Amino acid sequence: MSDNSFAPPGSSPARPSSDPYAPPQDGGAVMTGQQDTLPLPTQPAQPAQQSQPPLTPGPDGVMYTGEPAHDASGYEPPAAPATTPDAKPPVGRVRKRTVALIACGSLVLGVGGGIAGAWAYDEFMPSGASIQVASGEPVERAEGSVAAVAAAVMPSVVSIEAAVGGVGASTGSGFIIREDGYILTNNHVIEGADEITVVMSDGSEMAADLVGATSDYDLAVLQIDVDGLTPVTFADSSEVVVGDETIAVGSPLGLESTVTTGIVSALHRPVTAGGAEGAPAFIDAIQTDAAINPGNSGGPLLNANGEVIGVNSAVAALPGATQSTGAGSVGLGFAIPSNQAQRTAEQIIETGEATYPVIGVQLDERYTGEGVKVVDDASGVVDGGPADVAGIEPGDIITAIDGRPITQTDELVVAIRAMAPGDEVVFTVQSGGGERDVPITLTSSDNVDFETGDQAPDGQE
Missing domain, CATH: 2.40.10.120 (Thrombin, subunit H)
Known part of the structure; x- marks a missing residue:
């Protein structure tokens, strides 16, 4: 202990x-x-100790x-x-x-x-x-x-x-x-x-x-x-x-x-x-x-x-x-x-507050194919953010994180949120008919401005 x-x-x-x-x-x-x-369709509630x-x-x-x-x-x-x-x-x-x-x-x-x-x-x-x-x-x-x-x-x-x-x-x-x-x-x-x-x-x-x-x-x-x-x-x-x-x-x-x-x-x-x-x-x-x-x-x-x-x-x-x-x-x-x-x-x-790790992308909720798709326009990747620096581009499809397959948007989000700023993770990415592994170092949510799409200076909200 x-x-x-x-x-x-x-x-x-x-x-x-x-x-x-x-x-x-x-x-x-x-x-x-x-x-x-x-x-x-309704179903009668059963006592917790009984088989449900x-x-x-x-x-x-x-x-x-x-x-x-x-x-x-x-x-x-x-x-x-x-x-x-x-x-x-x-x-x-x-x-x-x-x-x-x-x-x-x-x-x-x-x-x-x-x-x-x-x-x-x-x-x-x-x-x-x-x-x-x-x-x-x-x-x-x-x-x-x-x-x-x-x-x-x-x-x-x-x-x-x-x-x-x-x-x-x-x-x-x-x-x-x-x-x-x-x-x-x-x-x-x-x-x-x-x-x-x-x-x-x-x-x-x-x-x-x-x-x-x-x-x-x-x-x-x-x-x-x-x-x-x-x-x-x-x-x-x-x-x-x-x-x-x-x-x-x-x-x-x-x-x-x-x-x-x-x-x-x-x-x-x-x-x-x-x-x-x-x-x-x-x-x-x-x-x-x-x-x-x-x-x-x-x-x-x-x-x-x-x-x-x-x-x-x-x-x-x-x-x-x-x-x-x-x-x-x-x-x-x-x-x-x-x-x-x-x-x-x-x-x-x-500090009285909490931040969370991010990679600096917006995910396309409408996409239904394999993996998770980055929004295919200028808002998809935050300029200067970790994903941008690592080479992720709008329209790329993320299929795995550290070798763990990703099939839903929420899966990718919670996998990233479970880590800490500064952690390095490897994303498996498909684009242009090919597949590659992309190492990305996570940053804190207060370092990325998703409203303007710009990377914020260290320490700035």
Whole structure:
């Protein structure tokens, strides 16, 4: 297990980043503050522990999550009672041969949160530790067991309540990343809130300040005025493989301190998700079958050693299931990899904002052939940008990145976003009937001006 390497906090205010890869207005997923779905044949929701029927495609062959359909005409779901704040989950889309919309799971404060917390505390005890439980009898749990991992991590996981104008708007999860009060969560959990409350594992509540957030990665950092906290330990998400055990901890449906288990089901799932106030986030997601429900958003996805491998951020739902009818886990959850989350959190703490890597091209969403096509006009390649310097030209087709085949625009975008400025990657490019490998060094998004199409001087926005 490695030490937490977060840098000292910065003081700059948060600033949303632009998204050069955002799909054109006439195509791609449109991200709003509510979940976008299309009506499909209904199917009764099943308990999370039972076997679920497979997702079924809609008329356009796309598998959809289950929130009420709405469009740009201004549809808003019915307001929830003040005592049971409703979710404002953004939407997501998985596009990698099999396409599916993914709804970001957050919010929905349910009754009886203390029941789950008490159960988890009683049930999951650390190895070799004698703990007084409700019965008054001490218990011990074996080293390396899920119970031991859960007990060790539980003090580092929090529930988050976000309010607008004094009215509860959403709930989600988060986890402590530094002992001096820094907490990581999803941007969509706190987006638009003017009051944020953190509920600790022992039930104590305290106000939190927003250090900074980025809609580009759907991440946010909060800080509470407490020292001596127990931070999580981050694992290297590049070493995660399909089949690894996973443990999710959070507050699904407002039930704090809930623990679920599963495995890593897949890697490199291109998921787009975002809220009403920011551009879509592009996530090179880890897919897991651990039960993740609305309210788990922002909580940690752990490996068998209790180290964070991801931030739980999105969940797929059965066709016809809605928040009001109790949409729940169908074993398709998605997490932001820990390497990306940790790098972004460090940047937010240092500067109050986060950038992302780019190559300086615009991608053609209308192209349906092999690979991904660079827009075939003057706007396709930014003058002086990394792609221009490397020899990429308008109309070129990118078929692979570091030998990994690319078939969809979102795949290329999330693959680049998962890296860091300064990284060198090799693109396989087709043009003029030939194919070549093109090494490109990624640069930061604040070094490229996609509005004017010019390379910006270092340090200029």
